[in-house]
Amino acid sequence: MPNEGSYEVAQRRSDAIRADLPENPGNYTMLTGDRPTGRLHLGHYFGTLKGRVELQNMGVRTNVLIADYQVITDRDTTDHIQDNVYNMVMDYLACGIDPDKTMIYTHSAVPAANQLMLPFLSLVSEAELQRNPTVKAEMEASGHELTGLLLTYPVHQACDILFCKGNVVPVGRDQLPHIELTRLIARKFNNRYGKVFPEVDALLSDTPLLPGLDGRKMSKSYGNAISISMTPEETAKRIKKSQTDGERMITFDPENRPGVSGLLSTAAICTGRDPREIADEIGMGGSGALKKYTTEAVNNRFAEIRERRHAYENDLDYVKEVLHEGNRRANEIANATLAEVREAMGMVY
Known part of the structure; x- marks a missing residue:
């Protein structure tokens, strides 16, 4: 019998969700996002953007995060970040992400979502964080030292997913450890303080990875x-x-x-x-x-x-407006979730 966290089990759950999505799109809240480190490319489009638009148009509650705080997990500068963020919004809109249906927002603009890091960090051990293969791979790829932010990156991702009560996250197989940690955090919180968060599942991508023009990973x-x-x-x-x-x-x-x-x-x-x-x-x-x-x-x-x-x-004002509205909605949701968390923990004074 494959164990709970195995790829086979994740694939089975993902297949069941894919079959159910067209019938019951309203049962699903999806969260996904990108780090604003430069322009989005064809790999992003075929790997994730196209799928996001399909889920959005199906009627799933879709949320797209521009993970600006994650830029500093493995680099020492935020040069060009504002330009990168605005260009990312342009790419999203051009590819068909509709701000009336999809919430587009940035990490740094939603304090209540980031505040979930504190209770969530108390639910994971250092060993669980150290074991995450994606964190190790990212650290090696960047050649950067392991910062506290990079080590706790999977916990930050759990905050991103759970603040909006996300229950499906489109990922590739390599991201499954992040989803497992999010499931663990949600389960531990619910057991310890009372049910606030949903069970989260990976929506595994069936799109093969598009290589770059030289056959290596597109980067x-x-x-x-x-x-x-x-x-x-x-x-x-x-x-x-x-x-x-x-x-x-x-x-x-x-x-x-x-x-x-x-x-x-x-x-x-x-x-x-x-x-x-x-x-x-x-x-x-x-x-x-x-x-x-x-x-x-x-x-x-x-x-x-x-x-x-x-x-x-040629219409930067509209791009900024999309982001302001997305950030406003994200704050509304995050504040409500944080209030529930504080209530569950008995921290309302």
């Missing part, structure tokens, strides 16, 4: 990502500069031909085709033909999104 720091905000010309330039190999015949072979396969994967996800089919079609056309095909695939797929984004770039 701003590798320079292998195409941003949603790029112009068609910038897109063409980025694809043209991408590394392929000397072999003329185009084949899909992620292990041995990462650059060629990265381009094929990008073209495939943008056109809804199979990468092998595209490779067969290009055949002896070589990397020039492949790059041309990929450029057109990306630019056609994102033409409307970029057009909408351009309109928001």
Whole structure:
């Protein structure tokens, strides 16, 4: 029998929720978010943004957090953070996130949600925090020392999810330990002080991870990502500069031909085709033909999104208004939840 925290159990629960979502969208509150460390790219769009829009349009209560406090978990500066936040809102809106249906807000603007950290920290041991594989991976990737904020990052995520009584969180398999810790915190709090928080489940993504143009993980720091905000010309330039190999015949072979396969994967996800089919079609056309095909695939797929984004770039007042309204709503919810927490803990004087 697989244990409670196993991947198989999480997958089973996720499948059951996916089947129920179209029937009972009102039973679900979803929380997800991004760190504002730069422009969102195609990996973000196909990995999470597209799914958020689908859940929103299905009628799920959707909440999207811009995790500005999480920027300082592993870096020593908040340079460009305001610009990054506004650009993130533009990306969200352009991709179809509707502020009338989805609450878009920032960490730093919602003190009551962050205040949940104090009681929540008392419910987890240092060993439980140290064990979290994602925290270790993030620390190694950044080369930064382990700050107290990075160590307690999963607890902060639990605050994000639970302040709005979130019960589904779209994640990849690597994020499951965070969800398990959130479930543990909710369960311990409810057992100790009385039921305030729901059971939280992972909504596991069935979208394969889109590699970058060089076949590695798509990342701003590798320079292998195409941003949603790029112009068609910038897109063409980025694809043209991408590394392929000397072999003329185009084949899909992620292990041995990462650059060629990265381009094929990008073209495939943008056109809804199979990468092998595209490779067969290009055949002896070589990397020039492949790059041309990929450029057109990306630019056609994102033409409307970029057009909408351009309109928001020229209307910063509206972008700020969306954020102010989202922050206002988030504060209302957070204050109500914190009041419930203090009531349950007997801390009302």
